[in-house]
Amino acid sequence: MLRIGELATKTGLTAHTIRFYEKSGLINASQRSESGYRYYTDTDVRQAEFVKTARKIGFSVDDVSTLLSIRVDKSNHTCQDVTEITQRKLNDVNEKISELLLMQQTLKILLNSCCGGPESATHCSIMEALDASNALKPRIVAE
Amino acid sequence: MLRIGELATKTGLTAHTIRFYEKSGLINASQRSESGYRYYTDTDVRQAEFVKTARKIGFSVDDVSTLLSIRVDKSNHTCQDVTEITQRKLNDVNEKISELLLMQQTLKILLNSCCGGPESATHCSIMEALDASNALKPRIVAE
DNA sequence: TATAAACTTAGAGTTAACTCTAAGGTCAAG
DNA sequence: CTTGACCTTAGAGTTAACTCTAAGTTTATA
Structure with missing residues (x-):
């Protein structure tokens, strides 16, 4: 005990x-x-x-x-009862992964576009992308 | 206005x-x-x-x-200021993705192991896996 | 002028899963 | 018999990002 x-x-x-x-x-x-x-x-x-x-x-x-x-x-x-719960959970997880992959892709594109150096942010392409509001349309990743 | x-x-x-x-x-x-x-x-x-x-x-x-x-x-x-925030966010996202991929893999293994049918859950392999508590050690996925 | 849509505020409620606090009781060792 | 570690409870606090409510005011339209 x-x-x-x-x-x-x-x-x-x-x-x-x-x-x-x-x-x-x-x-x-x-x-x-x-x-x-x-x-x-x-x-x-x-x-x-x-x-x-x-x-x-x-x-x-x-x-x-x-x-x-x-x-x-x-x-x-039944096994069906159990798999239903498991499948629902897997669906949730898959959906979250998709969302996060989209974020990941966008963030990678942003990082690739910016020099990241000690230069003034006046022409920072990340800031410009956020302003342009098409930052959300990631295409092919320039890996 | x-x-x-x-x-x-x-x-x-x-x-x-x-x-x-x-x-x-x-x-x-x-x-x-x-x-x-x-x-x-x-x-x-x-x-x-x-x-x-x-x-x-x-x-x-x-x-x-x-x-x-x-x-x-x-x-x-500076651009560095901006990329730092972006990089931190990307790191967060990457970490979350890793966690979710682990969950995904485990859930897939569980689903693969179970018939999912109208059989009694008495010998359900998902339930057994959760009881065995090594359900958390996914190996190569049987895709 | 009457009505309805839109606006205002402060503040409470929601969600999930804890996490912590206060104030006190119990137990084993020395 | 005292000390310290461990236990008890009810209930409040945490986090993030909203979301909603109540009670009242303003504005545009018919």
Whole structure:
């Protein structure tokens, strides 16, 4: 039986975060001492590790909550239930990546266009591009 | 001279956002009517468009604030000043992309490992992977 | 003149996931 | 029996960038 600090050490979460996850319904201490201390069993530890893993992959706290409800009652859920959550997450991630790649491309073009030296910014091509407001139409990257 | 609603239409911002940007020091109305209505000149419009462009590229409100302070006093700033901000932003973006690519790869592996069908989740390999907690070590992607 | 659209302000609410604080109780070691 | 590490709670604060509300004023149009 571990106390919250030990669980924290073991999982790499903080005690604060574990209590926050408890409020969010993700992690529960199977036992409490008379004085109120949380005590975690091996089963609790495994659940906490599941949470940590799922969060690290990028699932939201809400997603993890859903995944846990499947986990405790696997026979009443299907692989489809699980892949749906995973696929939705992958779609989110793909979309964010697309946005960021666009930003990346634009930023690279801006950087390529500017000397970056100690010259006055009076004719800085980055500033000019931001003013021209077609800075958002990146074409072929001059790699 | 445009009123705030017209500037909003012109820039694709909302009037709310324009007022928020005013509080943040990004956009100012050159004039106010006696009753307090904001009136925007062509110069103001150009600045608002600059802000919109910079925000769309991914610069934070804080970054835009800095870029604007360079913009109004170009001769006292250098190309280096501008590229530094841009490079920092690119670094941020690159880092986020890396994180997301890792997530993407993990999620793809998970999806590949699971049938996704109407079978019971009792032996779902996604659930097993999350439990195994080495789900975070993606190797070569089985594309 | 009446109405509706547009404007004003200060300030609160939203989102996600923590993160921290205050004020106090518990426990093991010396 | 004291010290210090660890624990408890409720609740507030953080971050970024909006987004919205309420209550009232102004302006243009019919």
